[in-house]
Structure formats: C-alpha cells, structure tokens
Amino acid sequence: MGTTDELSSAIGFAREFINNSEISSELERIQCILQDLQSSVATPRDHSRESLLEKSKWNVNHLVDLELWIDNHSQYLPPLKNFILPVIQSLIQSLIQSLIQSLIQSLIELLSKFIYSFE
Secondary structure, three states: OHHHHHHHHHHHHHHOOOOOHHHHHHHHHHHHHHHHHHHHHHOOOOOOOHHHHHHOOOOOHHHHHHHHHHHHHHOOOOOOOOOOOOOHHHHHHHHHHHHHHHHHHHHHHHHHHOOOOOO
C-alpha cells in the first residue's frame, strides 16, 4: 500500500499551495478515504473479529464521491497542450494524477485476486 502513502503525501504537499478552502477540504477528505482504504485492505478477512471486519469494511460511496469531485473539477482545467508542465501547481497536479492512476491499477489487481463485497 505504498502507493496510497505516496498519494497521501503528495496531496498533503499540494494542500500547502491551495488557497481554496473547498478544494483543501476535499483533499483532506481524500486523505481520510485513503486511510480507510488502507484499513480495509490490511484487515485479514479470514481471521479477524467480526467487529473489526465491520469497522474496516470498504464504503463504496467513497468512490462515488471521488468520481463526482473529479468530474466537477476537471471541467475547470485548461486543456493539456504539452507534456512539459511549466508551473509548480501543474507539476503537483500531474504527480497526483499519476499516483491516482497507479493506485487504481494496484486496486484492480488486488481486487481481481481477492473477491470482496463492497456493500
């Protein structure tokens, strides 16, 4: 789950440069969602107490929230015209997007190995 740690660190770094309280709050919420994800993945399903399994159960609504935020904020981004990003905000944004893609790929691989109910 190193990718989630890297992503959370990058988000925390980005938050230092965000002057918009709504976006900063969403980023903080994403960091909390990443913690929930780590808890869910790290809890052994086959030999954990029922109370711990319930506490660490993944909430599919996290994904819905993330998708809505991505759609909402993506509409305000200028189109990418080159792959060399000249400003620090664009660099941070690119780093976070890259880490998110890596995390999603890791989750797909993990979930394909372990069937888990998202209800």
